[in-house]
Amino acid sequence: MGRIETEMSDKPKPQSGRDKLAARAVDGAKGNAAVERDEILEYLQPAQKPDELGRLAHYRVLKVLGRGGMGTVFMAEDTKLHRIVALKVMLPAIAKKPIARDRFKREAQAIAAIEHDHIITIYDVQEECEIPYAAMQYLKGMTLEDWLKAGKTLNFPQILRIGKEIAKGLAAAHARQLIHRDIKPSNIWLDATNKGRVKILDFGLARPTKEDTHLTQLGMILGTPAYMSPEQARGMNIDERCDLFSLGCVLYRLCAGKLPFTGKDAMSVLLAITSEEPPPLKALKADLPVGLADLIHGLLAKKPDDRPASAKAVVQTIQEIERDWIASGRTVATRPVTSSPQKPGPDATVGDADPALEESAITEMELQTPAPPGASAPPRHRSWVVAGLGGALVAILSVCCCFGIVSLTDRGSVHLIADDVQAESLLNESGLAVRDHRKRFHRLVLGEQNLPSGIYQVDQAALPKGLKVDPMSFALGRGEVHKINVQSAPPKPAPPPRTLITPENxxxxxxxxxxxxxxxxxxxxxxxxxxxxxxxxxxxxxxxxxxxxxxxxxxxxxxxxxxxxxxxxxxxxxxxxxxxxxxxxxxxxxxxxxxxxxxxxxxxxxxxxxxxxxxxxxxxxxxxxxxxxxxxxxxxxxxxxxxxxxxxxxxxxxxxxxxxxxxxxxxxxxxxxxxxxxxxxxxxxxxxxxxxxxxxxxxxxxxxxxxxxxxxxxxxxxxxxxxxxxxxxxxxxxxxxxxxxxxxxxxxxxxxxxxxxxxxxxxxxxxxxxxxxxxxxxxxxxxxxxxxxxxxxxxxxxxxxxxxxxxxxxxxxxxxxxx
Known part of the structure; x- marks a missing residue:
């Protein structure tokens, strides 16, 4: 069964000894070399200088920048090229699995092949004593998440620029058939040395669009619920457009000051993503630039086909919005977009988080002043979902069942309706097969029947040819009645034959x-x-x-x-x-x-x-x-x-x-x-x-x-x-x-x-x-x-x-x- 790590409340959690060690290293306190050796450092060779924690290959490891579920990120010096790098090292416990090591290296190599201003640069991918690591660009600044939690503000031109640069980075990744799968503010870095230029971080969840399926069955992190697309939440096949949905969530939060989908826990957030529409942005921010609200709601469409066709198309749309904004004679928003100050989270980073990031590092335009303390804060939904066999929402529901949050004795009703005689005939012959979140099959017949509460999806392979089902997936709650309409789909007409056009025809x-x-x-x-x-x-x-x-x-x-x-x-x-x-x-x-x-x-x-x-x-x-x-x-x-x-x-x-x-x-x-x-x-x-x-x-x-x-x-x-x-x-x-x-x-x-x-x-x-x-x-x-x-x-x-x-x-x- 998959494991869930959730941080759904703002209450601080007690630090373990290992976390305290990492925190001391991140703080850059004096006597770095005197830090006790811990399991996060045990694979390092002994330190040769007072200012280092140890050595890994030809890298001098100087301090811990952050930790995640997959590994540790260090600040290190490349002794061959004499430059500072961020060194991402897989945890030894995970590196024991050859498939995990193979995945780490393949993903790092795929990202290293992308040379783009808005994607972090990977310099080197190697393995030392069967522990893979990647040396990447060392950045100064802070994540977009930390910027927002610090109470900083963004005006609309800044939001447009950040959105455009994220989309440009995604377009470059998608051109290499690489999907990020976890676009969120904590994975967006604002580079202090380059006027706040966006860098997309942590391609740890990224995978090639045609990746072998056995590499996705490890129980790896699949995404953050609050920014996850409906197809990810349902455990369905995904393509590049899932990243566009996540980008829409980011832009919505930047504009509205809150997330588009919220809930009391991870499951309710994912159910909202799959079944609810976000509050209209225009009702929250009446002074949005022309077209920006339409773009964001388009990105948040439930069906991938209803979203913009590509990240490149998003870039072009934002450029049109920018042109209209400039043509309107405005340069900054009349009311800045704010977020309440919060303590920066413990997300792993690839550079020094700099609370004193110069305001000019975000944009060359004048920034607004920080919001006063006490402003309403967007709800935190920084949950990492680990799933083994069935997608993020499947894993959450499976674990929740074990803890009594969703009981299998909780049931609802499904009413299967045939809209025409042909559909009725086909359903009488074979029924309708659906799968629940535990991959169990249920056969539905015409009329009403009881099913356990959960997430269901129509089995496409078993669907009789010529039937159209609405909806193809649904969430069934306790005591709910859910209707499924089935109709016979007329054969799609063939386009007219291509003939030579003449004035006569x-x-x-x-x-x-x-x-x-x-x-x-x-x-x-x-x-x-x-x-x-x-x-x-x-x-x-x-x-x-x-x-x-x-x-x-x-x-x-x-x-x-x-x-x-x-x-x-x-x-x-x-x-x-x-x-x-x-x-x-x-x-x-x-x-x-x-x-x-x-x-x-x-x-x-x-x-x-x-x-x-x-x-x-x-x-x-x-x-x-x-x-x-x-x-x-x-x-x-x-x-x-x-x-x-x-x-x-x-x-x-x-x-x-x-x-x-x-x-x-x-x-x-x-x-x-x-x-x-x-x-x-x-x-x-x-x-x-x-x-x-x-x-x-x-x-x-x-x-x-x-x-x-x-x-x-x-x-x-x-x-x-x-x-x-x-x-x-x-x-x-x-x-x-x-x-x-x-x-x-x-x-x-x-x-x-x-x-x-x-x-x-x-x-x-x-x-x-x-x-x-x-x-x-x-x-x-x-x-x-x-x-x-x-x-x-x-x-x-x-x-x-x-x-x-x-x-x-x-x-x-x-x-x-x-x-």
Missing amino acids: AQKQQEAWAKFLGREVTARNSIGIKMVLIPPGDFTMGSSAKAVKKLLADYAKFERKGVIDRYRQHVEAEAPAHSVRISRPFYLGMTEVTVGQFTSFVAAMNYQTEAQKTKVGGTGPGFGWTTQRGPRYTWRDPGFALSLDHPVCNVTWADAEAFCAWLSKKDSKDTKDSRRYRLPTEAEWEYACRAGTTSAWYFGENPKQARDHMWHMQFAGLKLPVTHKVGMRGSNAFGLFDMHGNVEEMCSDLWSTTYYAKSPAADPLGPTSDSGQGRVARGGSFLDLPPACRSTFRNARNPNQANVQTGFRVVCEVPLGAE
Whole structure:
């Protein structure tokens, strides 16, 4: 049976002689060498100098920094490299087991392979007399837990930075297929020598995501209940997203000053984690930054699939929140987040805990003053759960049963309900198999039956095919009645077959994919943007060398008429023609973003565009299709009269990105449907523009047909060219307007004249490194001739300069759950 070590109260526990020895060593008291030899030191070679406790291999052990259930952490000097290190040594009693030694070394080696600013560095992993040890980076500062217990405060920018740095460290670990499994404030170090930079500590629970199962059957520490994910609490299979749940618990505590899930003991905490929702953060902290509460509650989702997809996605979300915070003009929270002073706990550390950690070590921003004594303290749930065969919650319930906390005579009722005839028939044949916390099987039949109190999980392997059970796991208390609903699950439809998109079948493909996804072909979002579903498919992107040669000859004709041939480099960049696959459906704006839609964003965020903030301004049209720059030209006034239905222009790439970030949050909140808006990639834009065509324009090869589909310089006027309202001319086969002319449209790709030669065949995203030549713009504008408005024409724009010719339309990604 597993062992449980709990510290659920704030009452001090009596110190053993061994703990007193460790405490004296941690205090760094005089006469370190005179400390009595104890079992934690018995494996050391004799000391050779007065200031050391002993030797281990080529390390001079100077003092004990801390102890944990697995081993001891010393401050030591590497005599070969002459540097101070933290030396983590496995306890001899545990090191007797070869499997434990193997696990220690494997995990240390896996972490040593990660070189990252926010993960503690491991220098060396060795074994001395069958006792494994790891030499790691020695840090000065304190843990986040000690910071909070000391009554220190954190404002929201600091919380965002700490959360972002934890997520960055986790992203690096997850990229190496390593899960931490015990993210909590006492495992987050604030480095005093590096302005409080976060370092993730104690990967002692970490394991590779595909680790051999025999290495997890030792009764090792599996996590701290208050920060444990529901899947860990139930003893289920886990992946990297369990770390994201723990990060959500940390951020919740930093924002609210208390934990999201509490209880009188470890079992009640874990039951809360698996079955209860945390109090809404907005109700506790009304001044939270926009999006932060939504992010934290997303991290605390019960189902891993409902959490952010990765730690990298969390980093990106926090960066968006930071940008919004800065754009709002605020730098620190109006009310600091505090925790009550408490005595720092005895957690093992990897460096000197420094109570006098400089305030500048947390952030370069000014810190708030400590909270006054007597402020309410978050409940302590620093419990370590040791389980052998069935996960953390299983171990707790098993031990509690032995001590009478949960008696097997305590029973509840389970009511099994079939929601349809097919489900009833299958259940009558086989029943429903469930396993309790002791791994015992119970067969449930339709109707009500009594079961002992405990934690139950439906046996997936024995579940009849075609049945859907809700819930798949549940906690049954004394006298409770729990309903389980079972229904026959219809077979998941197959996606429509991928066929070559043509103008003739484009609409049918849109309808087929809309039906498969359970969505509409055309949808209107919360600010009135009409979005069109674009199905996945293959197409030929760019122009052939023969086509490029002909185009350059055509430009020469225009040049003789006095038109400057400024497009040669851009035409040559259309080659080579190459096959591209768009592998996922997406929504694309039916038109360019309008002045009215951009006004909604500006009003909601009190936003100033880059042209307005810098007072450089944008551009306006001049005589003879020229432009002129000045501060008078903005998105509100490009030099000619605008209506709310004109395309917005004189905005930069950063303005467009800010609009997309705002719309993503607004639409997701308003619709309760996760939505992400962004600029289209260059490949997505051309694929959507062509709509299955291979001609110069989606309407054909003859520019004389342009009047019905395109607004360019021959129609826009000579004395004072102007844009026109969106959607006034014809659409392509997908139902998209103004893909040619009016305003050219920003894409997310960086510009490169040679990218097509090395572009990947599936979902190309553009160059990964910035050549400094700008970003791609597509479709041509009202100041361009028809050849510069073709489906394949590529233009480069300075993303930091607003101009009257450039606007944008947006992509909305189809949520993964829809597929």
